[in-house]
Amino acid sequence: MSDHASHAGHEVHEHPDWKQYKWVALILFAITIVEVWAYYIPAFVASSAFVPILLVMSAVKFSIVVAYYMHLKYDNRLFIALFVGPLFIAMFTITALLLLFGKL
Amino acid sequence: MSTATAAATHDDHEHVHYTTTGLDNRKIAVWAFIGSECMLFASLISTYLIYKGRSRVGPFPHETWTSPTGEVFKPILNIPVTSASTFVLLMSSLFMVMALAAVENRGKPGYGGLKGNSKFWLATTALAGTVFLGFQAFEFTSFVHEGLKITTNLFGSSFFTLTGFHGAHVTVGVLWLLTLLAIDMKRGLTPKDTLVVDICALYWHFVDVVWIAIFTLIYLIQ
Numbered sequence: 424m425s426d427h428a429s430h431a432g433h434e435v436h437e438h439p440d441w442k443q444y445k446w447v448a449l450i451l452f453a454i455t456i457v458e459v460w461a462y463y464i465p466a467f468v469a470s471s472a473f474v475p476i477l478l479v480m481s482a483v484k485f486s487i488v489v490a491y492y493m494h495l496k497y498d499n500r501l502f503i504a505l506f507v508g509p510l511f512i513a514m515f516t517i518t519a520l521l522l523l524f525g526k527l
Numbered sequence: 528m529s530t531a532t533a534a535a536t537h538d539d540h541e542h543v544h545y546t547t548t549g550l551d552n553r554k555i556a557v558w559a560f561i562g563s564e565c566m567l568f569a570s571l572i573s574t575y576l577i578y579k580g581r582s583r584v585g586p587f588p589h590e591t592w593t594s595p596t597g598e599v600f601k602p603i604l605n606i607p608v609t610s611a612s613t614f615v616l617l618m619s620s621l622f623m624v625m626a627l628a629a630v631e632n633r634g635k636p637g638y639g640g641l642k643g644n645s646k647f648w649l650a651t652t653a654l655a656g657t658v659f660l661g662f663q664a665f666e667f668t669s670f671v672h673e674g675l676k677i678t679t680n681l682f683g684s685s686f687f688t689l690t691g692f693h694g695a696h697v698t699v700g701v702l703w704l705l706t707l708l709a710i711d712m713k714r715g716l717t718p719k720d721t722l723v724v725d726i727c728a729l730y731w732h733f734v735d736v737v738w739i740a741i742f743t744l745i746y747l748i749q
Contacts, residue, residue, distance in 0.1 A: 441628065441642065448621040455617065459610045462747050474748055481743035485736050492620050493732045499550055502558045509562030513569030520573040 439491055447491045454480050557726045561733045564696075568737050571692055572744060575685040582680035586673060589749040603675055604746055605666065612662035613742050616697075619655030620735045622648050627728045631721045645724075646711050652731065653704040656697050663694045686745065693741060696734050703727050 439447070458480050461467055490496040495503055521527045546552055585592025586600040593599050626648035632638040633645070641647060667687070670676075677687040707727055710716060716724060 438628070438631070439624075441625070444621060444624050444628075448618065451617050451620075452614065455610070455613060458743065458747055459606065462606060468749060477743050477747055481739055484739045488620060488732055488736050488739065492624050492735075493729055501548060501550060501555065505555065505558040505562050506565070509565045513565045516566070516569050517573040517576070521576055524577045526576060526579075 438494055438497060443491065447487055451484055451487060454484050551722060553722065553726060554729075557729050561729060564733060564737075568689075568692070568740070571685075571689040572740065575689050575745060578681040578685045582682045584680050586670075586675045586679070586682075588682060588686070588745075600674060603670055603673055605669070606746060608662060608666060609742065609746050612659050612666075613738065615655050615662070616659045616735055616738050619652050619659070620732050622652040622655060623728045623731045626652055627721070627724050630716045630724045631718055633716070633718055645716055646708060649704055649708040649711060653701050653708060656701040656704065656731075660694060660697055660701070663690065663697075666690075689741065689745065693734070693737055696737070700727075700731050700734050703730065 458477060461473065461477065467473055489506070495506065518527070546555075548555065585594065586603040588604045589602045591599065591601055625642075626645050629638065629643045629645035629648055633643060667690075670683075675683045675686075677683050704727065707716070707724060710720075
């Protein structure tokens, strides 16, 4: 919250402007196009790079929405902790269960 | 928090609720709720992934299956349709931030016309959510017609449960948006209402990010 004025109870912080919002939408759209395009390339789907690359693209989209549309990049650190903490627990749970059931 | 300070107001913003964190309790609550929702969807996604490939009978998501009676079932997931619904949901997030910006900056220079029309953006977001739900209804119906019900196999059970839960969340979001739209039409949303719209927007974007994960993990990864 360094450069963001904060009233007790109601924060005033910088949000992205329209131009940035549109760029974010364009990037999200472009990544989705690439994901679907990759799905239709049998040789790429069969390769070992397919799943990691798709996961990375998905993670990028996820992060962009959370950072810019949910304003977490500009918001208080407590909100980041409230979201990222459970998110890590969720990811750990998924990974642990997949390992436990022999899926990884 | 004393009574005197709790009732205090600040500038042209809404009533300020002084808290030990200096943050509004409602916003903390919605982030905590979103955090708990992460774990709910993690349990549903992990269940789907664990059951993936363990169905004894088809139809299957990505593979063709021939039943003992000789009936051939094609891969059931319809990627073009789901890609379209994903696009609609992604765009709805853009409309949502525009609705928030319109409310937050109402009356400020540069926010006239369509840019400052929160009713339009709220209605567009709700419409996009409804279109997404329409795509989901189409998908579910076509799956049932093609022989996949929630009781057919492990894939059907985990798929319908996961995407059904997500669809229920989208439905709640659409109702929430329509409520905000009704308030906006009745008395007009002003910058004092920014937090109310912001909380709805956070929920809506969360529903979007969950779909981003579902689209990749369930639909694209074979």
